[in-house]
Amino acid sequence: MTDDTDAAGxxxxxxxxxxxxxxxxxxxxxxxGLAGLLIAPGPxxxxxxGYRPTAETERLTLLVLTAGKDPVLVVPALEAPDAAxxxxxxxxxxxxxxxxxxxxxxxAPLLDFRGRFGVxxxxxxxxxxxxxxELPGTSYAPLTNCLPMLRAVKDxxxxxxxxxxxxxxxxxxxxxxxxPFAGRRETDVAADLAALLRTHGHSQVDFTVVGSGPNGADPxxxxxxxxxxxxxxxxxxxxGLRFGYGSDISRTVxxxxxxxxxxxxxxIVREAQQAGVAAVRPGVACQEVDRAARAVITEFGYGExxxxxxxxxxxxxxxxxxxxxxxxxxxxxxxxxxxxxPGVYLPGRFGVRIEDIVTVTEDGGRRLNNAPRELAVVD
Numbered sequence: 096m097t098d099d100t101d102a103a104g105x106x107x108x109x110x111x112x113x114x115x116x117x118x119x120x121x122x123x124x125x126x127x128g129l130a131g132l133l134i135a136p137g138p139x140x141x142x143x144x145g146y147r148p149t150a151e152t153e154r155l156t157l158l159v160l161t162a163g164k165d166p167v168l169v170v171p172a173l174e175a176p177d178a179a180x181x182x183x184x185x186x187x188x189x190x191x192x193x194x195x196x197x198x199x200x201x202x203a204p205l206l207d208f209r210g211r212f213g214v215x216x217x218x219x220x221x222x223x224x225x226x227x228x229e230l231p232g233t234s235y236a237p238l239t240n241c242l243p244m245l246r247a248v249k250d251x252x253x254x255x256x257x258x259x260x261x262x263x264x265x266x267x268x269x270x271x272x273x274x275p276f277a278g279r280r281e282t283d284v285a286a287d288l289a290a291l292l293r294t295h296g297h298s299q300v301d302f303t304v305v306g307s308g309p310n311g312a313d314p315x316x317x318x319x320x321x322x323x324x325x326x327x328x329x330x331x332x333x334x335g336l337r338f339g340y341g342s343d344i345s346r347t348v349x350x351x352x353x354x355x356x357x358x359x360x361x362x363i364v365r366e367a368q369q370a371g372v373a374a375v376r377p378g379v380a381c382q383e384v385d386r387a388a389r390a391v392i393t394e395f396g397y398g399e400x401x402x403x404x405x406x407x408x409x410x411x412x413x414x415x416x417x418x419x420x421x422x423x424x425x426x427x428x429x430x431x432x433x434x435x436x437p438g439v440y441l442p443g444r445f446g447v448r449i450e451d452i453v454t455v456t457e458d459g460g461r462r463l464n465n466a467p468r469e470l471a472v473v474d
Contacts, residue, residue, distance in 0.1 A: 104296075104338045105255050108145060112252075113183025116143050117158075117166045120245060125162035127241055130210025130233075133226075134158035135218040138412045139238065141339070142246050146181035148174060155198040155222050158187070159205045169202050199225040208232050213241045243416040247408055248430040253340065254454060257409065257432055259296070260342035261452050261463035264334060267291035268346055268466045271331070276323045276350050276473045281305040285318035288333045297335045297342070301413050304332035304345075311347070311446035314403055314438060325351045328361075328445035329473075330438075334413050341413040344464050345436055345450030348471045360397070360439050361447050361470040367391035368449045368468070371405055371419070371435040375453055375460025381423040381433075388437040397439045406434040409452055431455045432463070 120143060124132045134140050136148050136156050146168070148156055154171040156178075166187040170178045175191040178184060190205075192198045199222075206212065209232040214223065216237045223235060238245055249257065270291050276284060285303035292300050306316040307323040311330040323329060327350045334343035347361060371388035385405040392401045406419035409432050417425050419433060436450030451464040 104259070105252060108182055108252065110183060110185045113144055114186035117160055117183070117186060120242075121160040121162040121164075121166070123242055123245065124160065124213055127213070128211070129213050129236075129241060130207040131159060131161035131212050132238070132242075133212050133214045133218065133235075134160065135215045135222065137215055137217040138410070138415065139215040139245065142411050144168065144181050144183035144187065146178055146183065149177055153219070153221065154194075155192070155202070155225070157202060157222065159202065161205075161207075167205055169198060169205075171198075199229040202226065203229045206230060206233060210234075211236065213238050239416060244425065244428075246410050246415060247417050248428050249410060249432055249454070250430065253410065254430065254432070256338040256340035257342075257452065257454070258463050260334075260337040260340050261344070262465075263292065263295035263297060263337050264342040264344040265464055265466040266295045267333070268331070268344060272348065272471050272473055276307075276327075276329060276348070277325045278322065280320050280322055281307055281310070281318040282320065284323065284329075284331075285333075288331065292333065292335055292342070295337075297337045300333075300335040301341070302333060302335075304330065306330040306332075306446060307350075308445060309443050312440040312442050312444060314440060314446070314448065323350060328353070328357055328447065330446050330448050332448065332450065336411075336413075339411060341409045341411070343409055343413050343434055343450065343452060344466065345438075345448045346466060346468070346471070347447045347449065348473045350473055352472060353470060357445065358470060360441075360445075363392060363395045363397065364437055364439055364447045364449050365468050367401075367437040368435055368451070371437060372451065372453055372460055372462065375427060375435075375455055376458065377427055377429055377455060379427050381417050381419050381425050381427065382421050384419040384427075384433075384435060385421055385423075388435065392437060392439060400439045400441060401437060402440060403438070405437055406453075408433045427455045429455050429457050 332345040374387035404420035438448035
């Protein structure tokens with residue numbers, strides 16, 4: 096399976112695109128003092144080669160990247176024909192192994208036997224331990240620690256896909272406002288959101304959070320059987336993949352007219368979200384986005400009720416580096432894309448969250464979500 100494109104969407108990435116990504120990644124590893132990168136199936140492999148194995152498997156699949164050497168993809172023999180069809184396959188060497196053979200012995204000659212390697216975060220322990228047994232002098236570090244910005248800066252065609260995913264999420268939100276909420280279960284509204292995302296071009300729905308009333312005070316509440324009532328505040332957080340790139344949007348709506356307190360809390364979160372977006376510009380540390388949003392909520396007395404980071408990166412997955420959180424000193428770079436999503440959560444009562452995806456431009460930040468941020472009243 097390759098990257099998610101279709102005839103009506105953006106032009107597919109080319110072999111040259113993937114070759115450039117692999118070369119840049121290998122050089123970044125060398126610059127970081129690493130002997131190379133070991134990339135298992137998952138978002139890093141999709142980004143670098145366009146290859147997504149058709150099924151989860153315990154068999155070793157591993158992309159080996161070393162500066163100055165041709166990239167090599169080690170694959171099970173029965174999956175080699177699919178790997179050869181990946182858009183980046185022409186830019187690498189395929190090395191297959193048959194069942195009954197030792198894939199670690201096959202991979203070992205590709206590695207510096209005393210080297211330190213960056214490994215994709217989702218690499219199976221089974222495979223890492225197998226390589227360590229074959230090459231006891233090697234050591235390993237997760238990419239989140241050693242190369243956190245590997246996929247963080249998007250090129251114009253990636254930004255085009257992210258903008259299309261954001262516009263589709265906006266369209267889904269616009270339509271959900273005209274569907275009934277009161278008297279229906281959270282799972283019913285979540286199913287509507289999933290269907291709307293697919294209607295607007297998503298090939299994959301990753302999450303549909305519907306937190307009504309007191310459930311809205313749980314930031315990652317999974318839609319359940321609670322029946323939504325008149326007077327409920329309802330947090331909606333949904334997203335997935337379109338053209339292989341992610342959407343993620345949050346809005347908070349109210350069933351019937353809100354109370355003065357509910358409107359006030361929503362207004363505070365909206366102001367905080369605007370402050371976070373306004374803080375985005377090249378060279379600013381990621382933590383400054385968090386600080387800007389958090390300062391507003393703290394000023395109004397709800398600082399202890401903002402209980403998560405302000406944002407996370409997005410790309411071929413809906414959550415990835417960089418993170419907008421205290422202590423993250425990585426400077427913002429044009430092309431980075433991430434969420435800005437402050438919230439206030441009042442246990443046992445209600446929650447409010449507003450989220451947009453933002454990309455860093457040459458002189459600031461640009462929202463990839465443009466759905467209204469006012470507190471919408473629904474039926």
